[in-house]
Amino acid sequence: MKPHLLFAEDDFHPEDPLPPGSQSLVADLGLAAVLEAMGGGDDYLRGVATTVTLHSLTDPSVITYRQAVVSDCLEHREIVARIHQLAEGAIAEEKRVWGVFTNVPSGRLHRAVGVLARFTAYLRQLRTIADGSTTRFDSQGMKNLVDTLRSELSDEYLAGMDRHLELLRFRSGVLSSAGLGPGAKASDWRIHLSAEPTLNWWRRFRLWWRRSDALRIVIRPGEDDLASELRGHAINEAAAALSEAMEHVLSFFAALRFELGFYLAAANLHDRLVQLDQPTCRPTLTPEGATTLQAHDLYDAGLVLRSGTGVVTNDLDADGRSLILVTGANQGGKSTFLRALGLAQVMMQAGLFAPASSFSAPVRRGVFTHYQREEISEADLGKLEEELTRMSQVVDWLGPDSLVLLNESFSSTNDAEGAAIASGLIEALLESQVAVACVTHSFELADHFARAGRNDVAFLRAERLEDGTRTFRIVPEPPSPASHAEDLYRRIFGRPPTGPPGDGQDHKEIARPNPADGSVQAGGSRSGHLPAGD
């Protein structure tokens, strides 16, 4: 009896370790804002959203399974929320039942009986909700859940539960058996019901008393503690079995709470984006063998949520391209574009909607990031060494059909060396069927691929108008040698950089990359600088 809302056949294992690189992924893509919106102020929901989203799917059929459940939950949100509330309520109920002496079997048994008795009320309510929603849902996931609740929580079953809980109060004595363990101590205890259920316990007991093969021990005053210790052994099996039963029911409620939680979190996110007037879409999964990679009105959902306003959207037409290479002006929206692309991919692979008016992409075997970072390592590792160490780790995680997002990788060494390392690496990745999206200020690197005349590369540039204005749009265009850092310099300093701009080399000296576009913007308020809407 499992919710199976996240996988049609399998359980979700929240305790499984997150895929490697998850921490970087969250930081580099600005995923925190998205997860925050999913939580909607509830830490538990935020945790569920984080775990499920980061355990990226690779099976297209599971993605479409979840997409359907997401639609159902957006449609019938109140039913979903009621079931979720019940699960939450049952879990809270368990915590309210105090156990006295739960370090001895009788106390433990007593508590388990009490908790399960309260659970039966919640189970009956679940049944009622299920009975009332038989025709509401369209998704296989929700239909299955309703069917499961109705068949597994039948009237007969619920009545049986009441009967067991009554028997386990042992109102008429305890019957148990044991064998001889090491040192002749009683072992292998078992608990029994009488073989003569029609007799009442007192008459059965008298029957026993008279039997010649039955020997008696009369508990004398002062032996009560010893006797109850022995009785504890006798009911330990029952206490263990019922405590386990309690744990199982609890784990069922927990699974229900968790799995529904993800869809409630999806609805929260959807609400926020609708509120901000942003489009969302159900992503189209590119079938195996095809190479469609298309996006319309793609935007950085994290940026929208952080800034509380619409931002520039972009289109992408990159069918058959396994390398997307974005060059162009600093502060021109390159990193924002890369984040938008990464986020859309990650959300798609969690079964969520995508932040775009349409999004078609192949399902990737893992999404990874390598972003140039501020110095974060210990002092004995040079900056380049730190970058290389991280990249080597990423290479360990990569495989065919995975996607890696590179943002200004290897810019901690000079342009020529950085480009030499990056071009060799990227070529090797492409040859190994790894898809790459790369943002770089390095003309050298971009030019390397431009000259190679490859048809599997999409060249994009941060748009810059004749007068030097940035539109923050990313447009298809081959790389050009200047990186326009002087524009930025001019904007911040209010005057051109010293000396007339010469060839591209000079510009590159000034245009050291910023690890995350926007993070060093003057003025502190990000949104203030962001042109709204499209």
Place this chain on the structure above:
Amino acid sequence: MSDGAASFASILFPKPTQSTEAESASMPASSADLDFDQIVSAVVGGRDEYRLHPFFRLPLDSVDAVVYRQEVFADLDGTPLSDGVDTFANRMRSVRRMLTSAEEMHHRYQRRSWLLTAAVTYVEAVTGLLEDLEKAPISARALVRLRERLCRYVGSDEFEALRQDVVAAREAISEVRYTLLFYARVIVVRRFESEADYGAEISSFFARFRQRDGTDHHLDLAGRPVMDRMERQVLDRVVALFPEAFAALDRFCEAHPAWLDEVVVRFDREVQFYLAFLEVVRSLRASGLPVCYPELSSSSKAEVVSSTYDLALALRFLSQPDGPGPGTVVRNDYSLSGPERIIVVTGPNHGGKTTFARAFGQLHWLAALGCPVPGSRARLFLADRVLCHFGRGEILADMRGRLEDDLVRMREILSQASGASVVILNEIFFSTTVRDAVVLSRAILGTLSQLDALAVCVTFLDELASFDHKTVSMVAGVDAADPTVRTFKLERRPADGRAYAVILAERHGLSHDRVRERLAP
């Protein structure tokens, strides 16, 4: 070599008398400088009850005695037999524990029940070990003799009678099952009559809610091993209800008052020497460090060693999961041929010189114990003792006192050294002027050269490197591309002249070809 029919006494010594020498030997002074005491502690750790330290104190005096142990190591190294011996040892440990328990019991049948369990385990231990020895393709003399000895023992009438009585009593006791009814102030005891298991019914009723394997909810009620008054009353009634079973138990106890065999008990202790060392060997290999069986000679001092390393350092790294990892331990090769006897090691500070010197000493010590050694290949001379002098490295105000102390210790070492010894000198005479240090060191090297002893001399004095035809010079390496980077390896690397960044990338496995290799399916 002994004849095949020789009787078995010890798995460690071909001649039984040697074991008593080992018991009384003390740990040589050099063990601390060589970190050999750390190695021993790591090896015998967790096996205190076997008192293994003495076995690591006494170097063996003949190649034959070394081979006697190497044979056993080889037969136990990663073989099913080693698991078999492990099982045997675990059973023997249980036997000892059970016999102790029996002593502590007051109720006659509690005591007898423990004796029975101990005997059951002992019979399993002995017969299991014999079975494993018969299945295994053993070639070690020691193990062949042990097998013969066990074969005779297990075949004896006495053992057979023990086995039969044990089996009969255990079966009878295991069939006892009784029912207890608790009601009001009375407990009724009777024989079990196949009542249904209600606990199982509960479990299966609620199983539909199960999401994953839950935790075990049984309270651990083991309590005291000695029964209380209530338990004793129950046991008395169980004895009355099952007289046949307890009669079988009585029969076993009265017929077999004592059954531990002396040779089995001794083997149980001594074989731990091998198991303990092999456990270390396993974890070294698992982390990619080579271990090999050295080929020893008591006459030739020509040595060839590949990929050896400081075992104490490797074990320290192994025990620190957050550390650099044992794979980073530097490995070195060396060889001595013809007249070569003394390796003079020079090079930058903290360049791996002392580590090499320790490794050299450990190598000879381990080899003389019959143990496998760190390295992928080793041909070694069987040393009679390993002596060492480690200078303290720091310069003290009282230079004269320190120098005097150095010289006194040096004299002691040289008086113990023979042509068959291994001598390790580390930064000697650090506490005097360079001129004096050269003079004194040359005198010491001259003595060693005359003795014809094998030696390693770590020094900052470059001129010692070419002392005479017996000295070999080795230099702690630096990276040719960047002289500030130490390789900790005693060799040089040719310069390759590429840009530093690209070399770095390659070192991180990020060159085009390396990435292709790493991502190959």
